[in-house]
Amino acid sequence: MSAALALGDDALVLSHRLGEWAGHAPVLEEEVALANIALDLLGQARILFSLVGDEDELAYLREERAFRNLQLVEQPNGDFAHTIARQLYFSTYQLFLYEQLAAGKSAFAPLAAKAVKEVAYHQDHAEHWTLRLGDGTAESRARMRQGCAALWKFTGEMFQPVEGLDVDHQALEARWRDAIGEVLERATLTVPEGPRSGAWAAGAGRQGLHTEPFGRMLAEMQHLHRSHPGATW
Template identity: 80%
Template sequence: MTQSLNRPDEAPRTSPDTAAAALALGDDALVLSHRLGEWAGHAPVLEEEVALANIALDLLGQARVLLGTVGDEDELAYLREERAFRNLQLVEQPNGDFAHTIVRQLYFSAYQHLLYAQLADGETEFAPLAAKAVKEVAYHQDHALQWTLRLGDGTEESHTRMQRAVDALWRFTGEMFQPVPGLDLDQEELQAGWTATVTTTLRQATLTVPDGPQTGAWRAGAGRQGLHTEPFGRMLAEMQHLHRSHPGASW
């Protein structure tokens, strides 16, 4: 049996701000891990199925460490309601076709790599995890980059699908650069680095970079505040079904 997260005789493991930051980063990794896991048995080629599964497992490992600093990782993953999740809306977007999955991964891994690089150089509780995870995420980013170049500058069909994905997911990127309590980050450096990386990659792939700033007067997405898009509810129901159907079970 798992222990309750709200036992009055237990002191908080971390400060409220640190716990909130760990929850946000952990939810990002958990949700995207599940989305990538949905490709099992459906990837375009066997090698790619293995690659996506490995990325999903890396993210799941990150999620376990981060959520474990807040409370019981199983309870946090399987017993919270939708509004209690603090992940970016970007990572909860459906896989769509393979192009959508690759663009989603490009956007997020470019952000996550820069974020962990900053955290690894700091002196917070996140530094040890970030120092390890930044190496994993470098592979995630390179994987997405190579596929972006291959598909963007490929056939007319692959180019069209990639451009459609680039445009459809762009509006979810602004949320990545909103401050997260508990994370001491240079947000301007983070956004500038991300913009430069993604812009360069898209142009090399002969894809058009969408117009509009990621931050400023226009901001899309409020996943960090617990407001999620419609597909997230369906994904969460699927992810939590087994645990909720057999509470306390172990195998």
């Protein structure tokens, strides 16, 4: 499995999920914020795919089992709190991952160095909303707690080794756990209960095994390209 493909698929799939909020975000400001984050991720995906092959073919012509994204990023948006929980988990992981890559000498170092600033914004945005919802009304707190709990089982996959990705996964996981725990504590929430690393309940996206919602999302994402092969705009 290509590490570039795995990271590119993460960015592409989450970009599409965030794009689904267009016209549906709770406030206009969030419409713009989520769209900007989606575009940042799409830009990352394009660069990563260019290291592997043709970006359009990789995005629009592969079958479901050929995608290597984390199961976390393919999960449906749910309500706004659910989306924020997914974003908090992933953007915190991605920030720490890119910081490690930027400090190394691999082919990913230039991309990671450029992407760190925008990913830091993604993480800050998710943290801000986690605090706002978790320490808000009884309803917002309940929804934020439910989102964090529902997605927790998918987070262990982020720390499984990926061939060609030269990072310290144990250090990455430890730092991620500390950061997530600190944010949730400030938000008057608790870290969800669940199996520890190595026995977490879900996560085979890196092996091409995906959850049911992914197939529907992929069909929607690829429909136009497959319906008009070779079309130019």
